[in-house]
Structures are given as structure tokens and as C-alpha cells.
Amino acid sequence: MADDKDVLRDVWFGRIPACFTLSPEETTEREAEPYYLLLPRVSYLTLVTDKVKKHFLRVMKAEDVEEMWLEYEGTPLKWHYPIGVLFDLHASNTALPWNVTVHFKNFPEDDLLHCASNSVIEAHFMSCIKEADALKHKGQVINDMQKKDHKQLWMGLQNDKFDQFWAMNRKLMEYPTEEGGFRYIPFRIYQTMSDRPFIQKLFRPVSPEGHTLTLGDLLKELFPAAICAEDEPKRFQVVIHGIEPLLETPIQWLSEHLSHPDNFLHISIIPAPSD
Amino acid sequence: MSDNAESPTETQKDDPSIQHAATEQTGASDEKKKIDVLLKAVGDAPIMKTKKWSVERGRTVQSLAQFISRFLKLEASEQLFIYVNQSFAPSPDQEVGVLFECFGSDGKLVLHYCKSQAWG
Numbered sequence: 293m294a295d296d297k298d299v300l301r302d303v304w305f306g307r308i309p310a311c312f313t314l315s316p317e318e319t320t321e322r323e324a325e326p327y328y329l330l331l332p333r334v335s336y337l338t339l340v341t342d343k344v345k346k347h348f349l350r351v352m353k354a355e356d357v358e359e360m361w362l363e364y365e366g367t368p369l370k371w372h373y374p375i376g377v378l379f380d381l382h383a384s385n386t387a388l389p390w391n392v393t394v395h396f397k398n399f400p401e402d403d404l405l406h407c408a409s410n411s412v413i414e415a416h417f418m419s420c421i422k423e424a425d426a427l428k429h430k431g432q433v434i435n436d437m438q439k440k441d442h443k444q445l446w447m448g449l450q451n452d453k454f455d456q457f458w459a460m461n462r463k464l465m466e467y468p469t470e471e472g473g474f475r476y477i478p479f480r481i482y483q484t485m486s487d488r489p490f491i492q493k494l495f496r497p498v499s500p501e502g503h504t505l506t507l508g509d510l511l512k513e514l515f516p517a518a519i520c521a522e523d524e525p526k527r528f529q530v531v532i533h534g535i536e537p538l539l540e541t542p543i544q545w546l547s548e549h550l551s552h553p554d555n556f557l558h559i560s561i562i563p564a565p566s567d
Numbered sequence: 568m569s570d571n572a573e574s575p576t577e578t579q580k581d582d583p584s585i586q587h588a589a590t591e592q593t594g595a596s597d598e599k600k601k602i603d604v605l606l607k608a609v610g611d612a613p614i615m616k617t618k619k620w621s622v623e624r625g626r627t628v629q630s631l632a633q634f635i636s637r638f639l640k641l642e643a644s645e646q647l648f649i650y651v652n653q654s655f656a657p658s659p660d661q662e663v664g665v666l667f668e669c670f671g672s673d674g675k676l677v678l679h680y681c682k683s684q685a686w687g
């Protein structure tokens with residue numbers, strides 16, 4: 293369907309305007325100007341912030357520079373989470389641009405993973421895709437692909453090449469017609485105030501009776517607080533790629549069209565804004 | 568976590584979140600909080616004498632890897648790679664409880680470990 297393909301493009305090309313400011317704790321030789329950048333929602337911070345690093349390194353002494361890390365309002369930003377997820381989770385209902393603080397020392401070992409090079413990002417990205425395929429197809433589709441096909445997925449993401457990426461990714465979105473959907477849906481539910489990083493469980497897109505299950509069905513089972521009665525004020529927003537999809541949306545459709553390039557459906561549950 | 572894990576029984580008192588599955592205390596074993604992990608060596612990785620462990624759900628892959636490294640007395644420079652389903656390496660901050668929920672079978676989570684990248 294032409295409309296559905298447009299959704300894939302809209303998701304891929306989603307951008308978040310960000311303003312990077314050097315932390316006042318950093319030592320500089322002269323004043324550092326903020327740096328503005330449009331961040332791809334579907335990419336990873338360490339993959340797209342080389343220019344930010346270069347910009348601030350110009351005003352710093354080499355001996356004051358260690359691995360760069362980013363923070364928003366005191367919360368270290370995990371580079372291994374997709375950028376759009378970080379924004380939706382932490383800064384959804386705030387004014388743009390997204391104000392991110394840049395650090396070059398005191399790396400928070402307990403909160404962040406190190407990222408020595410792009411190959412670390414590639415390994416993480418491919419691992420997520422493999423995990424997702426393990427859930428969708430028992431890993432059969434990704435295992436049948438050749439190494440160069442895997443490389444194409446990564447290069448597509450790294451170089452922002454939608455067609456190159458989806459030429460391969462469409463295979464990961466197929467399923468036997470008689471099944472009605474994937475074996476299990478790869479998804480993660482995030483919330484800011486939680487003792488665990490995210491919720492991830494086995495969830496079939498079709499019920500044993502053959503009914504197509506929806507986003508609402510998923511939440512009813514795993515996060516019932518997000519579903520409120522008609523007369524109740526809404527306590528939570530359920531956000532995917534910056535929008536609140538209707539709860540009636542089939543989860544299989546969401547998995548095929550609103551997943552990130554890592555093939556996971558990342559869902560952020562945030563407190564509804566109080567007017 | 569303790570640095571003095573010399574044998575399986577010692578780790579019980581040093582690190583209660585990872586216990587030898589066969590010596591689980593009666594009454595104290597909370598099925599909801601701990602999951603069974605079966606560790607399998609790949610390639611030239613040393614084989615653990617004790618393969619089955621009871622691990623708290625909230626334990627991360629990284630801390631489990633550190634535990635295995637210490638148990639096997641690996642050098643600090645030697646890396647350890649952990650794989651699920653013999654196909655993907657979970658993120659170091661991933662919780663074993665989540666992996667068990669999604670990829671466990673027959674009541675346990677099988678993890679393969681090796682000193683070099685096995686499945687890319």
C-alpha cells in the first residue's frame with residue numbers, strides 16, 4: 293500500500309533539532325559557542341555527533357579531554373538507545389530545541405556504556421537486529437542472510453540511505469501468510485521513573501482464537517496503568533516516534549511500520565502533561 | 568561482588584545474588600526473584616566446573632560476565648563474550664531476567680561464553 297510505504301519514510305527521516313552546550317564544569321581556553329544539529333530519530337548519538345565533538349575540541353586543551361558523553365537535565369544519555377527514544381522519554385513535552393549538555397570528563401561508568409569506535413555501535417545495532425529476528429522468526433531470516441547483507445543494513449543506517457537499508461530490511465518484515473504475523477513482537481516499553489531499564493516480554497500479535505491484537509491489548513497485559521476509562525483523566529502518554537498511535541492499531545502493523553531500524557518497537561510511557 | 572570466589576560453595580556467602588543452583592537454600596529460594604542459568608563454553612574458553620547457576624533477575628549481563636571471568640581466573644586483558652541462542656550478544660546492561668523471559672527454555676536460560684567473537 294502506498295500509504296504504508298510513506299510511513300516507513302516518515303519514520304526514517306524523523307529529525308529532532310538539538311542544541312549542544314558545553315558543561316560549565318569543563319575547562320576551556322576560550323568561550324565555547326553552542327552547536328546546533330538536527331538529529332535523526334532512528335540513529336544513535338555517538339554515530340551522529342562527531343561534528344559536536346570537533347566543535348568543542350577546538351576550545352579545549354587535549355589533556356582535559358576524555359571520552360565525550362552527553363546529558364540532559366542531569367540525566368546521562370545512553371548512546372545505545374535510539375535518539376528518538378531518548379528524546380520522547382526525557383524531553384517530549386518541552387520546548388525545542390532539545391538542550392543537551394556536553395561533557396569530556398567524569399564519565400559516569402555506572403550509567404553509560406563506553407563507545408570506543410563505530411564498530412561498537414555496529415556490533416550493538418546488529419545484535420539488536422538478531423535479537424529481534426530471534427523473536428520474529430527464530431532467527432531464521434537473519435541467519436539465512438549473508439555477511440554482506442548484514443553489512444548493508446548497517447551501512448544503510450550509518451549513511452542515512454533509506455532504500456539501501458530497506459532493500460534488506462523488508463526480508464525481516466516478512467512472515468508466512470498462514471501465520472498472520474511474526475512469532476513474537478520485538479518491543480521494549482520504557483518509562484522514566486522505574487527500577488528497571490525497560491519491559492520486554494514474549495507477546496504474540498495474534499490471539500490463540502485468531503484475533504489481531506492491538507497496542508491496547510499489549511498495554512493491557514504489560515502496562516495497564518496506561519489505559520484509563522473514558523471518564524478518567526489520562527495519566528500517561530504512550531509515545532512511539534513522537535506520536536501517540538491509536539490504541540486500536542494492530543501491534544503487527546506497528547511492528548512492521550513503526551519499528552526502529554534495529555527492528556524493535558520502542559514505546560515510551562511518559563506522564564501526561566498537566567495543563 | 569566478591570573477589571574471593573575460589574569454589575562454587577564460597578560464592579554463596581560472598582555473592583548471594585549468584586548461587587550454585589544445586590545448593591539452593593530451602594525456603595529461601597524465591598522463584599520469582601531468581602532464574603536458572605546454564606553456562607556453556609565455546610571455542611578455547613575454559614569449561615566451568617559448575618555450569619548451572621541461580622541468578623537474580625536484575626543481574627546484568629556485564630556483571631555475570633565479570634563473575635565468570637573471575638571464576639575462570641581470566642586475565643584482566645582477556646575479554647569475555649556472552650551469547651544468547653548462539654546468535655546474538657546482549658547489551659552489557661541487559662538484565663538476565665528479561666533474557667530468561669524471552670529466550671529461556673525448559674526453565675533455564677542457556678548462555679554461551681567465549682574469549683573471542685563467535686557469532687559476530
